[in-house]
Amino acid sequence: MKFIYIKLFRINDTPQRIALGLGLGVFSGIFPGTGPLAALFLALILRVNRASALLGSLLTNTWLSFVTFMLAAKCGSAILKVSWIDVKQGWDSFLKGFHWQDLFKLSVLKLIFPVAVGYFVVAICAGLLVYLVSLIIVIVLRRQDK
Numbered sequence: 373m374k375f376i377y378i379k380l381f382r383i384n385d386t387p388q389r390i391a392l393g394l395g396l397g398v399f400s401g402i403f404p405g406t407g408p409l410a411a412l413f414l415a416l417i418l419r420v421n422r423a424s425a426l427l428g429s430l431l432t433n434t435w436l437s438f439v440t441f442m443l444a445a446k447c448g449s450a451i452l453k454v455s456w457i458d459v460k461q462g463w464d465s466f467l468k469g470f471h472w473q474d475l476f477k478l479s480v481l482k483l484i485f486p487v488a489v490g491y492f493v494v495a496i497c498a499g500l501l502v503y504l505v506s507l508i509i510v511i512v513l514r515r516q517d518k
Contacts, residue, residue, distance in 0.1 A: 383421060383423055383424060385421045385424075387507055387510040387514065388507065389419075389420045389421045389424075390421045390424045390506065390507075391502075391503045391504075391506040391510060392420040392503055393415050393420040393422065393424035393425035393428065394424040394425065394428040394502055394506045395501075395502045395503030395506070396411060396414055396415055396418065396420060396425050396428065396499060397426060397427060397428020397429035397430075397431075398428040398432050398495075398498050398499045399495045399496060399498065399499035400414060400425075400428075400429050401428060401429040401430070401431065401432030401433040401436065402432050402440060402491065402495040402498055403492060403495040404488075404491055407429055407433045408426055408429045408433060410429075411425040411426055411429035412425060412429075424506075428502065432498075440491070440494050441487070442460070443490070444487050444491040445459050445460055445486065445487050445490055446490065447489075447493050447494060448485070448486035448487050448488065448490025448491070448493070449486045451486075451490070451493065452485070452486050454482075456486075459483055459486050459487065462482070462483040463483055
């Protein structure tokens with residue numbers, strides 16, 4: 373924890389750029405198919421702190437995506453107005469009898485799209501929450517150090 377504290381909150385950068393980098397990293401860490409490289413690339417393009425983006429991505433990369441799957445399925449299904457139970461059951465049967473050629477079937481797109489929409493919404497919400505919380509923490513800690 374001390375290492376994370378030193379690396380994240382003692383970075384010589386503005387609190388906004390540190391917090392935005394961390395939020396961007398959390399977003400790319402939660403959203404499947406992206407990760408540390410995407411976080412670094414986006415941080416470079418958006419000119420935010422690359423170290424905090426990498427750290428946020430590494431803290432949430434892949435393992436959190438499995439935890440948030442049900443939330444993403446429910447959220448995406450609600451947005452697209454489809455039954456999340458049907459989406460979950462479809463994923464269960466798809467994964468049990470997985471074949472690569474099944475990825476190109478139209479019925480699988482009905483499963484992938486709601487979950488992808490849900491992951492996008494969950495990742496944005498988590499990224500925004502982490503941005504706000506880390507911005508407050510960085511500002512408070514820097515005021516205490518003065």
